[in-house]
Amino acid sequence: MEPTVITPRWIWSAEHGLRSGHAVVVADDRIADIVPGVPSLDAERIDAPDGLLIPGLINLHNHALSAPLFRGLADDIAPGDLPGHIVFSLLMPLGDLAASLMTEEEIGDAAEMALLAGLRGGMTTLLDVFRLTQAPFIARAHRLGLRSYSCPYLFSTPGLAMTSDGRPLYGTNESADTGFEEILALFAAHDEGRHGRTRVGFGPHGADSCTPALLRAIDAKARELDTIVSIHCAQNLHEVELVRERHGCAPVEHLRDLGLIRPGVVLAHCMYATDAELEITRAEAAAIASCPLAFARSGRFVPLARFESSGVRFGIGTDGVTLDMVDELRAAAAFAKTQSGLPHAGSARSVLTAATRGAALALGRDDLGAILPGAKADLALFDLGGARYQPVWDPLKALITNGSSADLALLMVDGRVLIRDRRVVVADEASVVRRGRAAIERVWEAAIARGAVPAPILARAGRAAH
Numbered sequence: 169m170e171p172t173v174i175t176p177r178w179i180w181s182a183e184h185g186l187r188s189g190h191a192v193v194v195a196d197d198r199i200a201d202i203v204p205g206v207p208s209l210d211a212e213r214i215d216a217p218d219g220l221l222i223p224g225l226i227n228l229h230n231h232a233l234s235a236p237l238f239r240g241l242a243d244d245i246a247p248g249d250l251p252g253h254i255v256f257s258l259l260m261p262l263g264d265l266a267a268s269l270m271t272e273e274e275i276g277d278a279a280e281m282a283l284l285a286g287l288r289g290g291m292t293t294l295l296d297v298f299r300l301t302q303a304p305f306i307a308r309a310h311r312l313g314l315r316s317y318s319c320p321y322l323f324s325t326p327g328l329a330m331t332s333d334g335r336p337l338y339g340t341n342e343s344a345d346t347g348f349e350e351i352l353a354l355f356a357a358h359d360e361g362r363h364g365r366t367r368v369g370f371g372p373h374g375a376d377s378c379t380p381a382l383l384r385a386i387d388a389k390a391r392e393l394d395t396i397v398s399i400h401c402a403q404n405l406h407e408v409e410l411v412r413e414r415h416g417c418a419p420v421e422h423l424r425d426l427g428l429i430r431p432g433v434v435l436a437h438c439m440y441a442t443d444a445e446l447e448i449t450r451a452e453a454a455a456i457a458s459c460p461l462a463f464a465r466s467g468r469f470v471p472l473a474r475f476e477s478s479g480v481r482f483g484i485g486t487d488g489v490t491l492d493m494v495d496e497l498r499a500a501a502a503f504a505k506t507q508s509g510l511p512h513a514g515s516a517r518s519v520l521t522a523a524t525r526g527a528a529l530a531l532g533r534d535d536l537g538a539i540l541p542g543a544k545a546d547l548a549l550f551d552l553g554g555a556r557y558q559p560v561w562d563p564l565k566a567l568i569t570n571g572s573s574a575d576l577a578l579l580m581v582d583g584r585v586l587i588r589d590r591r592v593v594v595a596d597e598a599s600v601v602r603r604g605r606a607a608i609e610r611v612w613e614a615a616i617a618r619g620a621v622p623a624p625i626l627a628r629a630g631r632a633a634h
Contacts, residue, residue, distance in 0.1 A: 171195040171211040176219035178563045181539040182525040194545040197582040218553030220563040224292025224546035225493040226527035229436045229457035229485030232282040236608045267301040274607035276304035281604025289492035289573040290548040297371040319371030319398040322347040324379040369396035376407040387427040403437040420445035429454045450480040455530030459487035460499040473508035483527030494573045516568040549578035
């Protein structure tokens, strides 16, 4: 393959900071060199006089199918709309319905539509957690050229119920079908190894919904296969209370005792993790994935400033809300400032580092999240030439404070161009959206017909029950 020379105005990565007047040479799937000036070699050339070239953004926690499925349904929830916690009274039941109704082709279409949204936001890698029935996600991500870490859910008690007062109802006995064997089959069919573009790991739902026996088995097998584990941890007070009741300790302490606070484990959210739990996570080199917008729509700030000051490794995820990493990084920066009262908290460099090098190392990848010779050529180029940016004092602050994913001019994974001149070149975008929309709307109609959407939510959307 002919090499490519990219000549932006600025290049940034966490290791070397901001550079100008340099070119990046891409050969095959790697960054071959970063050189001053413009090299004189036979190559395809991409010139960007107002361009900011950064490592591709890594979405460290996401539920791709949830983004279109819950779009609008999970926003502006008012008191009395739901009989209990949103996860157990709306999101999981609607997800169960979708899993029972959607064909494999529909699942793939909806996933591909969501992935296009992520791709357009500068995302080159994502860790996605989904139900086993949504496994067509893996092939669609691979077909689009994205780098994916698929961590299907495991539950000790599938089909969670809810008490009359809206609390989750968990069983304590191991189910015969936790999803463990199905994940092993997906691993055998799709995983490309430590440095591959498509990886399959484990997604145990949480310390409250998985027994110690299942979590120990997951830890042992993940170590054997050299793959990732993603688990929700301290994400709500129901979980914290139940883990303390059953095991006599906090969720992070419980997971540590089971071997699951370590490198290669990503803890999703940690909303209610104590300072002591953050220190355990930091000391044991596990990572946290924080999703600011997902919790903001429920009226809560993520504790991003605490993560930052604790020294724990953390990354940013979209959790299946917008899938737009530029929006998510802006929210992360704003929340860290607001929460701490410190205007320098959540700096542009801090949140970009979290979404590139920090997330890459959380995944055990020293060849991602950097613009270095030998690193994978996963790159995002933003055009800062528009009125919303100019004049540019600091391109990183310009992107995080004023930026828009609409200004993503180039996206590359493994040296393959996915977006060029702001246009998706790996799929017929209009066709993907048309099919994905139809798949989700069919689920919505069924949910309305079955009374699965509460009346106040229907009424505010101008919809009527069938």
